Amino acid sequence: MRLQLSPELEAFREEMRTFFTTQVPQEIRDKVAAHRHVSKEEYVEAQRVLNAAGLAVPHWPVEWGGKDWSPLQRHIWREEMQLANVPEPLAFNTSMIGPVLAAFGNQEQKERFLAKTANLDIWWCQGFSEPDAGSDLASLRTTAVRDGDDWVVNGQKTWTTLGQHADWIFCLVRTDPTAEKKQRGISLLVFPMDTPGVTLRPIELIDGGFEVNEVFFEDVRVPAENLIGEENQGWTMAKFLLGNERVGIARVGSTKSMLAQAKAHAREITSGGRPLAEDPRMAARIAEIENDLLALELTALRVAANSADGKPHPASSVLKLRGSELQQAATELLVDIAGPLSLASFAEEGSDVPDWARVATPHYLNYRKVSIYGGSNEVQRTIIAGSILGL
Amino acid sequence: MNFDYDSEQNDLREAVRGLLARAYSDSEQRRTVVKTDPGFDEKTWSRLAEMGLLGLPFAEEDGGMGAGPVEVAIVAEEIGRVLAPEPFIETVVLAGGLISAVGSAEQKGELLAGISEGTTIAVFAHAEPGTRWTPAAEAVTATQSGDGWTLTGVKEPVPSGARADVLVVSAVVDGGTGLFLVQGDASGLTRTGYRTHDGTRAANVRFEGTPAVALGSGDQTPAIERALAEARIAYGHEAIGAMDTALRTTAEYLKTRKQFGVTLNKFQALTFRAADMYVSLELARSLALWASMVQEAGGDVVQAADRARLTVSRAGRHIGKEAIQLHGGIGVTAEYSVGHYTSRLTAIDHLLGDGDWAADRLAQNVASYDTVDPLGAPYAP
Numbered sequence: 204m205r206l207q208l209s210p211e212l213e214a215f216r217e218e219m220r221t222f223f224t225t226q227v228p229q230e231i232r233d234k235v236a237a238h239r240h241v242s243k244e245e246y247v248e249a250q251r252v253l254n255a256a257g258l259a260v261p262h263w264p265v266e267w268g269g270k271d272w273s274p275l276q277r278h279i280w281r282e283e284m285q286l287a288n289v290p291e292p293l294a295f296n297t298s299m300i301g302p303v304l305a306a307f308g309n310q311e312q313k314e315r316f317l318a319k320t321a322n323l324d325i326w327w328c329q330g331f332s333e334p335d336a337g338s339d340l341a342s343l344r345t346t347a348v349r350d351g352d353d354w355v356v357n358g359q360k361t362w363t364t365l366g367q368h369a370d371w372i373f374c375l376v377r378t379d380p381t382a383e384k385k386q387r388g389i390s391l392l393v394f395p396m397d398t399p400g401v402t403l404r405p406i407e408l409i410d411g412g413f414e415v416n417e418v419f420f421e422d423v424r425v426p427a428e429n430l431i432g433e434e435n436q437g438w439t440m441a442k443f444l445l446g447n448e449r450v451g452i453a454r455v456g457s458t459k460s461m462l463a464q465a466k467a468h469a470r471e472i473t474s475g476g477r478p479l480a481e482d483p484r485m486a487a488r489i490a491e492i493e494n495d496l497l498a499l500e501l502t503a504l505r506v507a508a509n510s511a512d513g514k515p516h517p518a519s520s521v522l523k524l525r526g527s528e529l530q531q532a533a534t535e536l537l538v539d540i541a542g543p544l545s546l547a548s549f550a551e552e553g554s555d556v557p558d559w560a561r562v563a564t565p566h567y568l569n570y571r572k573v574s575i576y577g578g579s580n581e582v583q584r585t586i587i588a589g590s591i592l593g594l
Numbered sequence: 595m596n597f598d599y600d601s602e603q604n605d606l607r608e609a610v611r612g613l614l615a616r617a618y619s620d621s622e623q624r625r626t627v628v629k630t631d632p633g634f635d636e637k638t639w640s641r642l643a644e645m646g647l648l649g650l651p652f653a654e655e656d657g658g659m660g661a662g663p664v665e666v667a668i669v670a671e672e673i674g675r676v677l678a679p680e681p682f683i684e685t686v687v688l689a690g691g692l693i694s695a696v697g698s699a700e701q702k703g704e705l706l707a708g709i710s711e712g713t714t715i716a717v718f719a720h721a722e723p724g725t726r727w728t729p730a731a732e733a734v735t736a737t738q739s740g741d742g743w744t745l746t747g748v749k750e751p752v753p754s755g756a757r758a759d760v761l762v763v764s765a766v767v768d769g770g771t772g773l774f775l776v777q778g779d780a781s782g783l784t785r786t787g788y789r790t791h792d793g794t795r796a797a798n799v800r801f802e803g804t805p806a807v808a809l810g811s812g813d814q815t816p817a818i819e820r821a822l823a824e825a826r827i828a829y830g831h832e833a834i835g836a837m838d839t840a841l842r843t844t845a846e847y848l849k850t851r852k853q854f855g856v857t858l859n860k861f862q863a864l865t866f867r868a869a870d871m872y873v874s875l876e877l878a879r880s881l882a883l884w885a886s887m888v889q890e891a892g893g894d895v896v897q898a899a900d901r902a903r904l905t906v907s908r909a910g911r912h913i914g915k916e917a918i919q920l921h922g923g924i925g926v927t928a929e930y931s932v933g934h935y936t937s938r939l940t941a942i943d944h945l946l947g948d949g950d951w952a953a954d955r956l957a958q959n960v961a962s963y964d965t966v967d968p969l970g971a972p973y974a975p
Contacts, residue, residue, distance in 0.1 A: 480961035
């Protein structure tokens with residue numbers, strides 16, 4: 204057992220920290236820190252800065268731009284990125300379809316898509332969930348029927364995050380409705396969002412923002428060459444992809460950054476004639492969340508330091524579950540520190556309420572999502588009970 | 595950064611586990627042992643000594659093994675796993691730690707050798723009725739008399755206080771809290787021992803002009819604070835071992851116990867709660883391991899111990915209570931094992947400071963820094 208990082212890893216951490224805090228434009232990082240809306244152009248700009256330095260897709264195979272880093276290096280890379288409030292490389296590209304293409308795509312597909320995916324020249328969106336297929340994803344009903352050289356897609360997807368920005372969609376479709384197990388009749392297709400027959404309806408969320416969409420498919424013709432992997436192998440790729448989705452989902456760096464902001468604001472707000480930070484209940488609450496976050500960070504480090512042999516550490520399932528709870532606890536803390544100021548959520552010019560207090564409640568409401576997406580926390584508990592405790 | 599034991603540490607763990615598994619192969623064996631005084635098995639104590647475990651953290655020149663906090667943590671976790679009632683942390687970590695930190699060469703030579711050999715049981719008599727979890731003494735005072743000292747006042751509860759051969763006693767001196775050694779057969783010493791809810795023993799220890807020898811001189815509050823911190827970390831590992839067994843016992847029970855014609859693991863209301871127990875355990879384990887690494891690296895052990903205490907306390911209560919509830923009525927019986935784990939976790943929680951106490955300490959300066967870096971200062975030099 205050893206507390207410190209090796210000198211090499213310490214230098215690596217410093218290198219990451221320096222890069223993220225000096226090379227990614229400050230105004231973009233300020234927006235992330237303030238939880239304000241980051242535009243498509245800003246996402247693209249930030250990812251291209253990273254990609255130019257080889258830091259957008261370090262977890263990909265080396266021949267497609269990956270770095271062959273250890274899990275601990277990847278952990279440090281991600282944490283430092285979050286601490287510096289850098290918008291993370293678009294997950295749909297870098298954690299989801301990219302690794303799937305690298306693992307299951309044919310050579311032509313890899314050459315066609317991977318470099319553009321890493322550089323965010325193509326913005327991907329995820330066509331997985333449907334109105335009647337949420338946690339029970341395998342019951343999806345969108346169909347693809349072979350017609351000559353094309354697949355003809357009909358059906359509907361939902362919760363398609365940032366679909367309004369997307370150039371392409373990767374989409375799970377049912378290609379064999381007669382398969383004995385519903386998981387066996389699913390395939391993965393990719394196609395441009397401007398293909399005739401694709402329509403998108405934005406869904407307004409409780410924070411007033413537009414982040415997710417419904418996507419409808421009406422006789423959408425997709426060339427057969429856009430099938431990824433084998434026909435009816437889609438579920439294997441979906442599981443592979445969702446496994447990646449849970450990596451780094453603890454988001455410790457991001458929650459740490461929120462907690463540091465919460466402390467700063469608690470020092471500024473006065474309550475009962477003293478700074479709120481000196482209120483014993485508030486201070487204890489912050490201390491408790493901070494300690495929970497430390498336990499999570501150490502668990503993430505334990506998992507990262509121990510998963511070198513390729514097998515995930517059993518404690519990894521804790522990361523999503525607890526990580527989402529602590530992200531939510533931090534957003535809730537910020538609302539409570541803002542107190543009455545939190546009501547000025549949609550104030551514009553002419554309000555004296557500081558920006559952080561205006562965004563606090565929308566952010567808190569928006570972050571109810573984190574215990575739902577990427578495998579809801581109930582799904583995580585099912586995994587822990589089943590695969591770890593054998594229940 | 596590495597959380598893995600090396601091969602020697604793995605061997606140590608296997609050896610301790612093997613020894614304790616023979617001594618406490620089921621909860622009946624433990625029940626028998628804790629029924630009679632001194633509340634632990636003297637033969638097992640000798641075997642721990644033969645294995646070198648009772649001198650584990652002491653310097654080799656003092657008769658010890660010169661091992662570090664991680665080795666101590668390994669032993670503590672194995673003790674917790676079977677609820678071995680032997681006073682390892684009390685004697686080796688706490689009393690032995692204080693003697694090791696501030697004792698003269700002569701005191702160390704004599705007492706640490708005795709502890710290592712298993713012939714001397716020393717405990718720290720520190721708690722006083724009316725105060726809680728402070729490094730300072732208030733109710734016992736020390737008075738210089740000739741070459742030596744006398745002590746007056748009451749310490750309670752003192753773990754294994756009636757059985758101890760030597761007491762390390764904190765007492766008020768000019769300018770703070772001093773440390774003293776009192777022999778078990780000293781005049782003016784009255785010890786009234788009793789059984790505690792977790793099967794171990796504690797005592798009321800009354801000093802009435804009791805002769806004592808100074809251990810170090812002047813105010814020893816910082817040394818006491820540090821020894822308490824190291825003991826908190828060790829108790830944290832004992833609690834991890836106990837929680838681990840409580841969870842595994844509960845999971846096994848859910849798989850075998852039938853109601854409504856099916857095993858209990860068919861009920862999601864129960865399996866989800868077991869999953870949450872696992873989450874609590876693994877988070878606490880991470881912090882406990884980290885605290886030992888901070889201690890080994892020479893970092894801020896007091897703050898690291900508070901952090902471990904907070905998380906272990908919350909986890910211990912969560913897992914202890916749920917382990918009983920998921921068992922049902924049998925969990926409340928003395929005849930079944932799991933309730934004893936809850937009882938011991940509850941005792942550990944209150945020995946040297948509970949979660950609220952630790953949270954309050956951490957809250958004192960939580961607003962004075964931005965973020966915690968577990969790999970950097972003040973935890974790593």
